[in-house]
Amino acid sequence: MIKANSTNFENQQILEMSCGLSYAVELLKGRWKVNIIWNLLHEVNRYGLIKRSIPGISEKMLTQRLKDLEQDGLIIRKDFKTIPPHVEYYLSESGKALVPVLHKLCEWGTAVRPKTSLVVR
Numbered sequence: 001m002i003k004a005n006s007t008n009f010e011n012q013q014i015l016e017m018s019c020g021l022s023y024a025v026e027l028l029k030g031r032w033k034v035n036i037i038w039n040l041l042h043e044v045n046r047y048g049l050i051k052r053s054i055p056g057i058s059e060k061m062l063t064q065r066l067k068d069l070e071q072d073g074l075i076i077r078k079d080f081k082t083i084p085p086h087v088e089y090y091l092s093e094s095g096k097a098l099v100p101v102l103h104k105l106c107e108w109g110t111a112v113r114p115k116t117s118l119v120v121r
Contacts, residue, residue: 045088
């Protein structure tokens with residue numbers, strides 16, 4: 001986390017405001033966000049289904065990322081106001097616009113995987 005009064009933070013803000021690519025990367029930054037969007041694209045839209053479809057994600061992290069994506073305007077949360085709770089998630093128009101980009105990114109990642117090395121830090 002960058003301190004809000006640091007030069008690094010200010011530089012990041014300037015980049016996000018002036019460069020669409022930097023803004024997009026910042027919006028999708030964070031473990032699991034892209035995986036959640038990918039699952040919603042494939043009609044996995046209930047909390048339990050999403051949890052089962054993403055191995056390794058904790059309940060806390062899934063809940064947080066769903067809230068983040070909703071606040072960012074990439075997904076829509078529909079609460080049916082029932083007991084037991086019934087909530088479904090859908091891609092918003094902005095989220096749907098991301099679909100072709102994710103498909104291309106997936107193709108690119110598959111193609112470059114054998115030629116590159118990813119160092120986990």
